[in-house]
Amino acid sequence: MRLLLKNGVIVTAEETFNGDLLIEEGLISRVGGKIQSEADRVIDLKGKYVMPGGVDVHTHFNLDVGTAVAADDFYTGSVAAAAGGTTTIVDHMGFGPRGCSLHHQLDKYMEDAGRDAVIDYGFHGVIQHINDGILDEMRSMVEDGVSSFKGYMTYDYKLQDHEMKAVMERLGSLGAITTVHAETHEEIHELRARYVAEGKTQPIYHAKSRPVKTEVEAIERMIEISRKAGDAPLYVVHLSSGDGLDTIRRARKAGRNIYAETCPQYLFLDESRYMEEDGNGLKYVMSPPLRERGNNERLWKGIADGTIQTVATDHCPFDLKLKKEMGEKDFTRCPNGAPGVEARIALMYSEGVEKGRIGINRFVDVVSTAPAKLFGLYPGKGSISVGADADLMVIDSEREVTISHKNLHENVDYTPYEGMKVKGYPVMTISRGEVIVEEGVFTGQRGRGRFLKRKPVFKQIKGG
Numbered sequence: 001m002r003l004l005l006k007n008g009v010i011v012t013a014e015e016t017f018n019g020d021l022l023i024e025e026g027l028i029s030r031v032g033g034k035i036q037s038e039a040d041r042v043i044d045l046k047g048k049y050v051m052p053g054g055v056d057v058h059t060h061f062n063l064d065v066g067t068a069v070a071a072d073d074f075y076t077g078s079v080a081a082a083a084g085g086t087t088t089i090v091d092h093m094g095f096g097p098r099g100c101s102l103h104h105q106l107d108k109y110m111e112d113a114g115r116d117a118v119i120d121y122g123f124h125g126v127i128q129h130i131n132d133g134i135l136d137e138m139r140s141m142v143e144d145g146v147s148s149f150k151g152y153m154t155y156d157y158k159l160q161d162h163e164m165k166a167v168m169e170r171l172g173s174l175g176a177i178t179t180v181h182a183e184t185h186e187e188i189h190e191l192r193a194r195y196v197a198e199g200k201t202q203p204i205y206h207a208k209s210r211p212v213k214t215e216v217e218a219i220e221r222m223i224e225i226s227r228k229a230g231d232a233p234l235y236v237v238h239l240s241s242g243d244g245l246d247t248i249r250r251a252r253k254a255g256r257n258i259y260a261e262t263c264p265q266y267l268f269l270d271e272s273r274y275m276e277e278d279g280n281g282l283k284y285v286m287s288p289p290l291r292e293r294g295n296n297e298r299l300w301k302g303i304a305d306g307t308i309q310t311v312a313t314d315h316c317p318f319d320l321k322l323k324k325e326m327g328e329k330d331f332t333r334c335p336n337g338a339p340g341v342e343a344r345i346a347l348m349y350s351e352g353v354e355k356g357r358i359g360i361n362r363f364v365d366v367v368s369t370a371p372a373k374l375f376g377l378y379p380g381k382g383s384i385s386v387g388a389d390a391d392l393m394v395i396d397s398e399r400e401v402t403i404s405h406k407n408l409h410e411n412v413d414y415t416p417y418e419g420m421k422v423k424g425y426p427v428m429t430i431s432r433g434e435v436i437v438e439e440g441v442f443t444g445q446r447g448r449g450r451f452l453k454r455k456p457v458f459k460q461i462k463g464g
């Protein structure tokens, strides 16, 4: 199968140029210039951008949180991702039964995604508890292609600092990276209990009970733990605040081995959303919460100056109907999370590139190339180069769209970005040389996605 893309404007994280692309057997075989070649299909992309397909390294498909199950499984979630220009996801696996092995969840997720996913996928390991067996098992997980893990500092399976240190030493010695949900548990736990006792159960108290300082303190503690663990690599997921960003910026200047991800919700939305009436504030119950306006532009600056390397979504959709049923009387009962996997690229392009906050190459870097590099997928993913997987998105920079959940493929009854107008939209998605979305219509097959064995990419830390 040969596909020839003619006359597009090719954009990578480094450069922008006019030229053709030839794809053979799912791989990019020639890049740039005028290509004359026989092909099964020739597509004229005059005036459109051809970019590496989006890499979203923070999704939660098929997530079961015990009290509720997320609305997107690996089929609907990956179709939505593809429709939005994303060709690779790295999903954060949910918690399994108490005491289970690391492979327990991997086995389950391999089965679910193997059956349903329509784009290529990898998984971040999830650490629920620590003992010698779990620390030992990390090596075989890495060998099996899981070269990153997440530890939580809050929720039921939070790790204590000495456990985090053991995790970081172990993963650091394997060249793998520790990702962390950075919020301090004790203070949040206390504030939530106090607000509930005082009858302050409206959605705004979700934000008030998780103040910015809990994120800052958690990041500071993790930076210190990483330092003690021989400078093992640390990745902060879903960074939400300007003060958290400043902490990371200082640490990077001091030479610490730390990376950061933010998400569209922290760039486009703010705390005032919790005041929406009729229970609609529950749409935004996610952790960390939306922050006061002002944080948004600070995070944008962090993207522009390189303090933040990646923009992922933390796509974790629960129907608003369910969020209201469970959380209307008490925000602490509302399942946490919001959708975003489909709108990420359009929002980042429109608000980032069109509005002049970041350049187009920086855009490609944060939504595709940098996440592929950090998580062991590059250059197979996240690049336009000979031999790379032909995973591409085509953006029409003139296309104007008003985002509405009615037009999205996500299997959830709302989007937090309802009514936002964007200029520039993905109009074609190609996965391993196959056009799987054209003009918003998915044309691929369920289960066509492949598991990506991700390599550990960091220098191995001695000792540990």
Ligand SMILES: [Zn+2]
Binding pocket: 058, 060, 092, 314, 316
């Ligand atoms: Zn998450």
